[in-house]
Amino acid sequence: MKRKHLGAIVVVGLAVVLAAVAATSQAATTRQAKTVTINLYASGDVNVQSLWQQYLIPGFEKQNKGIKVKLIFSEHGVNDTPTLARIGAAVKQRKWPGIDLVDAGLVTTLATDGLTQPVKKATAPNIGNVDKKLLTPVHGAAIPYRGSSVVLAYDSNNVAAPPKTLSALLQWIRAHPGKFTYNSPNTGGSGYSFAETVVDSFMTQNVLTQMQQGYAPQLESNWKQGFDLLHSLNQYVYQGVYPNGNQAVLDLLAKGQIWVAPVWSDQALTALKTKQLPASIHLTQIASPSFTGGAAYLGVLKTARNKVDVYKFVNYILSPAAQTQIINVMSGFPAIPLKLMPKAIQNKFADVSANSLRPTYAQKQQSDFKAQWQQTVP
Amino acid sequence: MVLPPVAVIAVFIGFPVVAAIAYTLGRAGGPNSVVASLGQRQFIVQKGVTFDAYRDILSNPTIHRDLWATVWVTIVVTLVVVAVSWAIALYLRLTDSWLARTISALSVVPLFIPVVIASYAILVFYASDGFIKTVAYHLGFHGFPTLGYTLTCVTLGEIWVNIPFGVLMMSSGLNGVPNNLIEAARDSGATMPRVVRSILLPMNVIPTVIVATFTAIYVLGSFTVPYLTGPTAPNLLGPSMANFFNSFNQPQQAEVLAIVVFVLALGIGAVYVWANVRTGRRSGLQS
Numbered sequence: 001m002k003r004k005h006l007g008a009i010v011v012v013g014l015a016v017v018l019a020a021v022a023a024t025s026q027a028a029t030t031r032q033a034k035t036v037t038i039n040l041y042a043s044g045d046v047n048v049q050s051l052w053q054q055y056l057i058p059g060f061e062k063q064n065k066g067i068k069v070k071l072i073f074s075e076h077g078v079n080d081t082p083t084l085a086r087i088g089a090a091v092k093q094r095k096w097p098g099i100d101l102v103d104a105g106l107v108t109t110l111a112t113d114g115l116t117q118p119v120k121k122a123t124a125p126n127i128g129n130v131d132k133k134l135l136t137p138v139h140g141a142a143i144p145y146r147g148s149s150v151v152l153a154y155d156s157n158n159v160a161a162p163p164k165t166l167s168a169l170l171q172w173i174r175a176h177p178g179k180f181t182y183n184s185p186n187t188g189g190s191g192y193s194f195a196e197t198v199v200d201s202f203m204t205q206n207v208l209t210q211m212q213q214g215y216a217p218q219l220e221s222n223w224k225q226g227f228d229l230l231h232s233l234n235q236y237v238y239q240g241v242y243p244n245g246n247q248a249v250l251d252l253l254a255k256g257q258i259w260v261a262p263v264w265s266d267q268a269l270t271a272l273k274t275k276q277l278p279a280s281i282h283l284t285q286i287a288s289p290s291f292t293g294g295a296a297y298l299g300v301l302k303t304a305r306n307k308v309d310v311y312k313f314v315n316y317i318l319s320p321a322a323q324t325q326i327i328n329v330m331s332g333f334p335a336i337p338l339k340l341m342p343k344a345i346q347n348k349f350a351d352v353s354a355n356s357l358r359p360t361y362a363q364k365q366q367s368d369f370k371a372q373w374q375q376t377v378p
Numbered sequence: 379m380v381l382p383p384v385a386v387i388a389v390f391i392g393f394p395v396v397a398a399i400a401y402t403l404g405r406a407g408g409p410n411s412v413v414a415s416l417g418q419r420q421f422i423v424q425k426g427v428t429f430d431a432y433r434d435i436l437s438n439p440t441i442h443r444d445l446w447a448t449v450w451v452t453i454v455v456t457l458v459v460v461a462v463s464w465a466i467a468l469y470l471r472l473t474d475s476w477l478a479r480t481i482s483a484l485s486v487v488p489l490f491i492p493v494v495i496a497s498y499a500i501l502v503f504y505a506s507d508g509f510i511k512t513v514a515y516h517l518g519f520h521g522f523p524t525l526g527y528t529l530t531c532v533t534l535g536e537i538w539v540n541i542p543f544g545v546l547m548m549s550s551g552l553n554g555v556p557n558n559l560i561e562a563a564r565d566s567g568a569t570m571p572r573v574v575r576s577i578l579l580p581m582n583v584i585p586t587v588i589v590a591t592f593t594a595i596y597v598l599g600s601f602t603v604p605y606l607t608g609p610t611a612p613n614l615l616g617p618s619m620a621n622f623f624n625s626f627n628q629p630q631q632a633e634v635l636a637i638v639v640f641v642l643a644l645g646i647g648a649v650y651v652w653a654n655v656r657t658g659r660r661s662g663l664q665s
Contacts, residue, residue, distance in 0.1 A: 186625030
């Protein structure tokens with residue numbers, strides 16, 4: 001008798017479960033028609049994360065009911081290379097890689113490899129405002145949305161006259177042992193920029209341009225002199241250590257352990273605003289050559305889903321309101337002409353413009369650079 | 379009955395391992411085609427195999443330094459963990475005071491603290507403005523070395539992380555030694571050191587070998603502790619593998635390094651198997 005009951009219970013139970021599954025899947029399909037999800041991959045330090053998570057995404061979602069943005073964040077860009085592999089493999093097979101929009105250093109590679117949608121196909125009117133010169137290094141296939149640069153931070157209590165040129169900076173480092181460091185190039189862009197700037201200072205413009213626009217492994221022997229110089233700095237660097245990540249260098253600055261360091265302008269200004277860096281820390285740019293910088297690009301993948309909605313999001317990011325937010329939150333440079341921005345912002349940026357920033361190497365060249373730095377410098 | 383587990387192992391562990399080994403030997407077809415289409419500095423052959431990727435890695439002076447650093451840190455950590463956990467377990471076995479219980483309880487605490495948090499705490503503790511250096515400074519010892527970002531700091535961190543497992547294994551092994559054996563020896567006039575040497579030590583060989591081999595294998599492949607607390611170079615092979623894979627975009631070299639670590643771990647594993655077989659044979663003879 002008991003067996004029979006058990007059978008009946010199982011059958012009824014199964015029926016209930018099946019009905020529930022059918023109901024939910026039906027609900028899911030009807031809901032899907034209303035909500036669209038954009039998957040955004042972004043990498044950088046925590047300031048980039050908070051820009052997306054606390055400002056741009058909520059602001060956009062509020063104006064566009066029915067479109068959700070899902071942020072996939074990679075701190076310090078540690079997942080950039082595997083993500084590049086994943087996107088490359090998927091797009092080449094004309095499949096969706098699970099990502100629609102990318103904000104990371106790898107966008108330039110995606111664009112030059114033809115994995116992103118050309119800008120002229122974009123359905124976002126605000127893209128028309130973007131400086132056309134910024135489209136050249138990415139073959140017109142990525143959208144600049146903000147600018148930032150690496151600058152020299154110094155503690156004004158201890159450094160009265162900061163170095164104005166690269167050679168003056170190198171001299172300063174040798175004269176003040178233990179008071180300078182930069183993060184290892186494979187863990188953050190500010191230390192990377194310092195290392196590349198030193199190496200670049202020994203190279204001709206022709207070689208530089210080739211490395212900025214493509215992958216030229218045969219020219220890497222030109223790096224030797226610069227790496228030798230960087231190696232000779234080991235004894236003058238704080239504890240002979242290159243900390244991991246841009247933030248670790250800011251921490252050392254804040255604690256007064258070091259007096260001078262290369263930092264991201266946006267990250268340092270944000271830290272100054274939130275008092276994570278004392279007010280005695282000042283920022284300046286060096287010359288001949290200057291530190292690298294440039295626009296941060298957004299890439300819409302060729303196999304992205306819901307491209308119309310993705311471009312709606314891009315359009316929002318390039319609107320004066322969102323650009324003002326970017327400047328206030330990140331202390332970044334705007335990607336659209338200053339005359340479209342509010343008066344207060346126009347005054348703030350009177351003497352800097354995003355496209356005077358010195359460009360950096362292409363992604364693959366950067367990978368090689370980081371590998372050689374690790375082998376020859378520390 | 380054994381087929382499903384064997385199949386799971388074969389599909390999820392065996393197949394990727396075979397594919398990875400094939401990739402390190404220059405075969406980029408099939409399952410390796412995606413990774414090979416994007417990697418840099420690869421050594422690929424269409425027919426046969428090539429050892430060029432191994433040559434590339436093993437002739438790299440940075441890797442030599444990393445390899446030696448890894449071997450030394452592993453040896454030191456293993457010796458210290460075995461010695462310290464033996465001492466704590468023995469103290470706990472022979473005395474039953476509140477002090478012994480407190481020490482053994484404290485020694486297990488690291489088990490409950492995530493390694494990332496612990497590593498960061500260790501780094502701050504030994505930093506140039508950390509607790510240890512501050513105390514030394516106030517005691518008048520101004521030249522105390524800064525241990526943060528050094529291999530010493532990595533060693534201390536690895537010991538900290540591995541002590542709990544050692545203590546747990548050793549004390550359960552020593553608790554398995556029957557009290558009447560110890561008492562009989564004491565009645566026949568054996569001193570305490572003699573009891574330890576002739577009874578506790580031989581009866582606790584297997585736990586000791588387990589602690590030593592598992593600690594060594596853990597340290598060989600560890601990432602978090604050396605990444606957060608170690609120097610830029612030389613560092614252990616864990617962070618250097620991650621560098622090759624993530625930052626340098628050289629997946630083939632990263633996999634070669636993984637195989638180097640695997641071979642080292644295999645050697646340590648062989649010791650463990652040998653010790654097990656030996657005791658197994660002995661107890662077989664006795665019965």
